Amino acid sequence: DDEGTHTYDYxxxxxxTEVTYPGPSTTGYVYDAFGNRTSMTVGTDxxxxxxxxxxxxxTLTPPGESAISxxxxxxxxxxxxGSDEFRVGL
Known part of the structure; x- marks a missing residue:
């Protein structure tokens, strides 16, 4: 049911730090001392x-996949x- 309560924790x-969706399912976030998100967990991923x-x-490493640099x-x-290259113009 998509119409239930969403809970947000800080x-x-x-x-x-955490969002609980109807169903229930949960997404958790962890940060380093500088405020950078170091992980996001959805269920067990x-x-x-x-x-x-x-x-x-x-580096970004999705669950079960190779790291993207x-x-x-x-x-x-x-x-x-990753394998994409960008050109920066002046």
Whole structure:
């Protein structure tokens, strides 16, 4: 039933940590000390996230799949995502 109650839980820093949907199903979120989401769990499936020292996403690993790498240039522009390449114009 999609018309039930949705429940939202937050941590002490007001970051969303859990959503419970009708059914019930739950999505949970975990963050690092810098506020970056490091994981998202839906049921028993977890997606993980890794970041560089500038808090830019460097790796996303979906459940049961290979990691997707992200590359950034010195100006903070995304240049590569997995096998996709981006060109940054001036």
């Amino acid at each position: 941590d002490d820093l007001y970051r969303l 977890t997606t993980t996230y890794a970041y560089d020292d500038a808090d830019r996403l460097t 992200y590359t950034w240039d010195e100006n903070g522009n995304l240049t590569d995502r």
